[in-house]
Amino acid sequence: MAELGGTPAFLFDLDGTLIDSVYQHVMAWQEALSSCGISLSVWRIHRRIGMSGGLFLSALQRETGRALDAGTLAALAKRHQDGYLRRVGSVSPLPGANDLLALLAARGAQFAIATSSSGKVASAGLALLDLPTGVPVVTRDQVQRAKPDPDLFLAAAELLGVSPGRCFVVGDSVWDLLAAQRAGALGIGLLSGGYGEQELDAAGAYRVYDDAADLLAHLEETGVRPQA
């Protein structure tokens, strides 16, 4: 159990957690679906951002009662990606995101980023952050299953060389928090992706903060100490 002690490590989600990109993803999905003749309310799309794209499209088919062939599914994913990349110029880092990462680095707390996005989409978002070199980034392409499966966070913890039980998963969606529970990590919920506080609570969040700036203001609640 010794490895569970010491300074905790942090596994960060990207969209809605470090960058303010959830609504651009939502609008890109709605546009992609609409171009394939599929009408889905925006709030239903919002509640699925951050989950595996495969699960999203599977749920979509059940909800709309419409089976989509492989070609349509691939076109949807491609149009979402194109639509998001077209909007990424309006995406900013969330308040406190860069300051939080800088303070964690200064205090010797390890961290990694784990996102359900593809490498290409993730890169466009990561470019908005002042990431120290060497921070592990795990994207959809590198694991078998995205969130709410724990694979992304397990892979990120392994790259850091720490036990998942010593990690906090920090995310804005219930998919992050379910994946955190499955990975055996404590989940921290942030409201900056647009979920309600009780949704994140109910999904198992240890604590819920407004955003990265609010987590930074309460960092001692995670056990991160000033370095001796």
Add this chain to the structure above:
Amino acid sequence: MAELGGTPAFLFDLDGTLIDSVYQHVMAWQEALSSCGISLSVWRIHRRIGMSGGLFLSALQRETGRALDAGTLAALAKRHQDGYLRRVGSVSPLPGANDLLALLAARGAQFAIATSSSGKVASAGLALLDLPTGVPVVTRDQVQRAKPDPDLFLAAAELLGVSPGRCFVVGDSVWDLLAAQRAGALGIGLLSGGYGEQELDAAGAYRVYDDAADLLAHLEETGVRPQA
């Protein structure tokens, strides 16, 4: 107390309740703020859609610690309106909205629409609905104070000639539900604007449904009966 009995009347919010327009409002506000050099996270804008524009801008000034002169405030409101009207082509009725209004009309239940939007913005949205002629619509311009003050709903009930206590207010935001309580009406929350269920519960919703289609599927829970 006799007037409290009988078929209930319904006072509907518009954005996020009957039409799927919340995210377009959010993006229009973000664009307007950004053009004035103000950066505000999108989720914070989302949580204020539906409240009085004056209260929104007042809260904004406190949050950003920046006093805005009358010219800037007017420019922000104008740019939001222009940005929303530019996006209104991508707005659709929410599932079940037109069917619900049609069934209420068929069952002899009166209804009105009450929105914090200006007449011009409201008209663009109302055009997407199959509103029977003669349905009262109350917009921002017609009352002293918008939501969460009760003025809009009180004016709508008065136009219907019914006591607010015989009305259900149907809305997607906590501002609708707070205004409902102040008006002495029962509030029904819909998730279709992107709030979490518990947020609407906590704001006093009598019941929370997914969207207008889900309310329609449970209409008997409001006491609306098939006509004799």
